[in-house]
Amino acid sequence: MKEVILIKEGEIALKGLNRSNFETRLIKNIKQRLKLLGNFKYEYAQSTLTIEPLEECDMQIVAEKVSTVFGIASYSLAASVEKDFTKIEEIAKQYLKEHLNQCKTFKVEARRSDKKFPLKSPQICAQMGEFLINEFSHLTVDVHNPDAIVRVEIRDKSAYVYAKRLPGAGGIPQGCGGDGMLLISGGIDSPVAGWMMAKRGLKLQAVHFISPPYTSERALKKVEKLLSIMCRWCDCIPFHCVHFTEFQEEIRKNCPNDLFTIIMRRMMMKITQKIIESQNTQGYCNIQTMVTGESLGQVASQTLGAMVCTDEACKMPVLRPLIGMDKLEIIDIAKEIDTFETSILPYEDCCTVFTPKHPKTKPKLSDIEQAERKLNVDDLIEKALEKTKFYLIREQ
Amino acid sequence: MYYFDNASTTKVLKPAADAALKCMTENYGNPSSLHKMGVDAEDTLTSSRKLIANVFNCKDEEIIFTSCATESTNIAILGVANSKKKVGNKIITTTIEHAATASCISHLENNGFEVVRISPKNGKYYAADIVNEIDDRTILMSIMHVNNENGLILPIEEIAKQAKNKNPNIIIHVDAVQSFCKIPINTNKIPIDLASVSGHKINAPKGVGALYIRKGIKIQRHSFGGPQENNLRPGTEALPSIVAFGVAAKTHMENMNKSIEHYTALKKHLLDRIKDNPEILLNSSDNCVPYIVNLSIKGIRSEIMLHFLEEKGFCVSSGSACSKAKKSGVLQNMGYSKEREDWAIRISFSAENTINQIDMLVDAIEAGQKSLIKTY
Numbered sequence: 198m199k200e201v202i203l204i205k206e207g208e209i210a211l212k213g214l215n216r217s218n219f220e221t222r223l224i225k226n227i228k229q230r231l232k233l234l235g236n237f238k239y240e241y242a243q244s245t246l247t248i249e250p251l252e253e254c255d256m257q258i259v260a261e262k263v264s265t266v267f268g269i270a271s272y273s274l275a276a277s278v279e280k281d282f283t284k285i286e287e288i289a290k291q292y293l294k295e296h297l298n299q300c301k302t303f304k305v306e307a308r309r310s311d312k313k314f315p316l317k318s319p320q321i322c323a324q325m326g327e328f329l330i331n332e333f334s335h336l337t338v339d340v341h342n343p344d345a346i347v348r349v350e351i352r353d354k355s356a357y358v359y360a361k362r363l364p365g366a367g368g369i370p371q372g373c374g375g376d377g378m379l380l381i382s383g384g385i386d387s388p389v390a391g392w393m394m395a396k397r398g399l400k401l402q403a404v405h406f407i408s409p410p411y412t413s414e415r416a417l418k419k420v421e422k423l424l425s426i427m428c429r430w431c432d433c434i435p436f437h438c439v440h441f442t443e444f445q446e447e448i449r450k451n452c453p454n455d456l457f458t459i460i461m462r463r464m465m466m467k468i469t470q471k472i473i474e475s476q477n478t479q480g481y482c483n484i485q486t487m488v489t490g491e492s493l494g495q496v497a498s499q500t501l502g503a504m505v506c507t508d509e510a511c512k513m514p515v516l517r518p519l520i521g522m523d524k525l526e527i528i529d530i531a532k533e534i535d536t537f538e539t540s541i542l543p544y545e546d547c548c549t550v551f552t553p554k555h556p557k558t559k560p561k562l563s564d565i566e567q568a569e570r571k572l573n574v575d576d577l578i579e580k581a582l583e584k585t586k587f588y589l590i591r592e593q
Numbered sequence: 594m595y596y597f598d599n600a601s602t603t604k605v606l607k608p609a610a611d612a613a614l615k616c617m618t619e620n621y622g623n624p625s626s627l628h629k630m631g632v633d634a635e636d637t638l639t640s641s642r643k644l645i646a647n648v649f650n651c652k653d654e655e656i657i658f659t660s661c662a663t664e665s666t667n668i669a670i671l672g673v674a675n676s677k678k679k680v681g682n683k684i685i686t687t688t689i690e691h692a693a694t695a696s697c698i699s700h701l702e703n704n705g706f707e708v709v710r711i712s713p714k715n716g717k718y719y720a721a722d723i724v725n726e727i728d729d730r731t732i733l734m735s736i737m738h739v740n741n742e743n744g745l746i747l748p749i750e751e752i753a754k755q756a757k758n759k760n761p762n763i764i765i766h767v768d769a770v771q772s773f774c775k776i777p778i779n780t781n782k783i784p785i786d787l788a789s790v791s792g793h794k795i796n797a798p799k800g801v802g803a804l805y806i807r808k809g810i811k812i813q814r815h816s817f818g819g820p821q822e823n824n825l826r827p828g829t830e831a832l833p834s835i836v837a838f839g840v841a842a843k844t845h846m847e848n849m850n851k852s853i854e855h856y857t858a859l860k861k862h863l864l865d866r867i868k869d870n871p872e873i874l875l876n877s878s879d880n881c882v883p884y885i886v887n888l889s890i891k892g893i894r895s896e897i898m899l900h901f902l903e904e905k906g907f908c909v910s911s912g913s914a915c916s917k918a919k920k921s922g923v924l925q926n927m928g929y930s931k932e933r934e935d936w937a938i939r940i941s942f943s944a945e946n947t948i949n950q951i952d953m954l955v956d957a958i959e960a961g962q963k964s965l966i967k968t969y
Contacts, residue, residue, distance in 0.1 A: 410900030410965070449966045545896060551968055 207270035269365030300344035374398025386490030416544035428592035440584035463510035497556035600941035609837035641839030665789035665804035672812030681730030739771035744885030774845035797841035801834035889936035892967030912937025
């Protein structure tokens, strides 16, 4: 017997002629994630991907890694066995013993994609059921609400026996959705926004703005930690850390206080745009969008009017996956993906440090543009970019 | 880097570090072992204990070693409350305690003890206000000697004497972390029963503390194991740290008067430098120790000034942080406004700081005051 992982793909299975692109990307992503765990054979057949270890390794750890790869609907640890029914019965008894001992009721589900196999699916169910009742005398059959489902799959190359089908990360494989730049602040929302877009296939880079001494080293460490948590799903995230102090001081000195946040956000967009353009010219990515954690009406800079004004400052679509979500719904996801506890560490970030007491909720673009004329924008962007640091964030 | 954060922690004295190294690499016996190396280790432990006992003018057996002052406080407060809960359930403390004391007492409050927390009046504590609260059911009083945020000295002698007059059975615990080896605490004269102290505030390593327990005070233990430290702190003693603690305490005691003079001169110079600057507000009054000075720089949040000073080469502390960036609220309890607490930085001295360094520090603060954008 050999233990393998069976992976059922998610909505990729519904794709048309380009389905193979998605599948190729999914396998590439899984390979990348399992790179350090050992050598594996990947086989794709009948909408199931089988991962077979070519050397001794801990398949539980492999399964955990697989659970965070986007594009997977469900996955199972399964015993692979020769297509001989007596052997299949024997393996089911051994492999599922521990699980079945904890259950009172069960049923058998069979799937026979190899039509040459002598027993038909209903026969497999009946015979396996009878065998298991004889072997585990405490078990009874319950086809409607069983504690355990024993699954037998007869495929072209091998037969598989397993019980638990665990939910995968869902979504579509990262990279299939193109490249995007996440603006991450350190709060609760932006990591969630990034995670949601990564789930929809976006390959992420991230940009963060620091303003020492107004923001601290710990605030930056916190953002690095958040990104490294996101790397459980995203593998690794190229990170741009922009030195924003002088820019913020100039805005504060020269522009009306109630427009501070909106102008700052527009400048962040402009800087990000420049970073994206420079990344794209290097040829290994094609970033076409920015991602932010904005949610309509959550704070003054996230009103519709304010967002119209910020969008005007950049030349690409801004994706805001949280736009229609309540804070509590966002928090639920942050907790689920384990970023919440880090996000609530109390270090000030550059978005909050100069927050005016009464920001404009309905800013006029003409007022903003007039205010910005007092800034030497190109020069300030140039200076901020000069001090920008670039490095890769990986899972810790 | 000029280090002005000695109320957070201190540099280990060279002789203390040398003693610890020797204890780790040469005299590394276990004080409980029967052989010669064990006996030597036990002797070392005893002489270190004497050095700590000297500070309190108490007997050796009235000192137990712990891992830190927080552990000492846990042993003391929880131990007394549990051993005296049949006598009464009222506990008196202040609103400006360190988290170690405050959390222990909140824990007891959640478990049915009645807690009275006294606030200062005009930034000061009067013995009468505290003693007034004592009644027959009051089993424990826990007060700090010197506040860690602004250096306020509490009149523990007066408080303890009046408290014992009113109810001789009350047990008095003192958090002496910020006064240990800097202000004399003579337990022959001051009727306190328990005092928590820490090594790393007096140039010993982190990871060692002590608890003074007046002879006869019953403490219910909450850790179980071997018989070390009167059964109250089981486990093999951390001898290298304890030895270093002893050396550091001895050095501080020998230099106490000289150090206080030095700190007083530093504080005076600092205050002279800032007295004409209306934007710098002093949060450490005349009732405060000379080695902790708390200032608020108008309009500039603590962390911003802290990081600005860090860039200029100075380590200070945000003036009201109990842990990292969280505000403790102690300065507000002392009667200062929320803004003033938000702007507070704490400057705390060691023997190594000089007048010249104070000048540079004040120059840096004033530079920050000019260049940093005021957030409110």
